[in-house]
Amino acid sequence: MFQVASHPAAFHLREKRDPPAHRRPSYDYAAPAPAPQQQQALQLPRTLARPPFTDISRDALVAAAPELAAVPAEFIRHGLRAKGPHMQAGIAALAPSHLPVSLPRDRLPPALRIPLCAPPPGAPAPPSYPTHALAIGLPVSKSSPSPADAPQAVFPVHAVVLAAHCAKLPRLPPASPPSSRSSSITLPVLPLALPSPQAFAILHAYMYTHRIDAALGSLLPLPSAFLSSLASSQDPSVALSAALARPSTRHALSEHLLAAAGTSLSALMAHAGHVKELWQDMVALGVYDPALWAGVDLAWEVVLGAMNLGVQ
Structure with a gap:
């Protein structure tokens, strides 16, 4: 399991969880109506605490983009903004019929081989293809077990984007970039538990x-x-x-x-x-x-x- 260091403690809210649907940009599920005694007992923190700042991991960054080893983090993120449309075009080039929305937790493949589609007219060129696929599911513990086949939401990602934004992620394993003549791409699948x-x-x-x-x-x-x-x-x-x-x-x-x-x-x-x-x-x-x-x-x-x- 590809893991982050820890998860923040949750406070309790009565809410309904939908199956993973990461291609739907907004939430659309509703919480069930609480009983009167639960309404009275509801307590929410006044603020959501910010943890102490932690800089991004240079080890993770160098693994994703060795040429950026000596570049300050803020400059890296600024540069990635300019490359964002090319990266989005690379994600959009993955054939939707071969990119699963979710995968069962107990049957995650080591990698996904996905055909590449021709970029639509007006798409920025050249596209920058993703390097990995995250399979994200809920944390599993003795107190909160989940079925072995629980769906894990699949997100194609660029390792350098994660390394530049997520200080608590370790270095991602290497991936093989496609050649300019490739008709498909292979994305290593990394399971990741998140709240x-x-x-x-x-x-x-x-x-x-x-x-x-x-x-x-x-x-x-x-x-x-x-x-x-x-x-x-x-x-x-x-x-x-x-x-x-x-x-x-x-x-x-x-x-x-x-x-x-x-x-x-x-x-x-x-x-x-x-x-x-x-x-x-x-x-x-x-x-x-x-x-x-x-x-x-x-x-x-x-x-x-x-x-x-x-x-x-």
């Missing part, structure tokens, strides 16, 4: 696009005008911090979320669960992106604000 495969779908997209508006829009139903303002901001982390510090903005966003939830506490609990799961995955992987953390902070404030409005 939420669904939340990793948001992280997976964000590491390639750095679109905080898309990440928050997948996490919560927020006003389109607010998300558009983030998309046009030169520094989304500053814009999010400003929104977090402005009571009127937080209140307006909470009112919007409450209305979108139909004033249902059950639905708001589900939204809280979504934010919690993204936070857990970020801590487990060691993702320290300032804009993404500011987005999680704001999303948590908005959910708590909506809950407070809903019980008034």
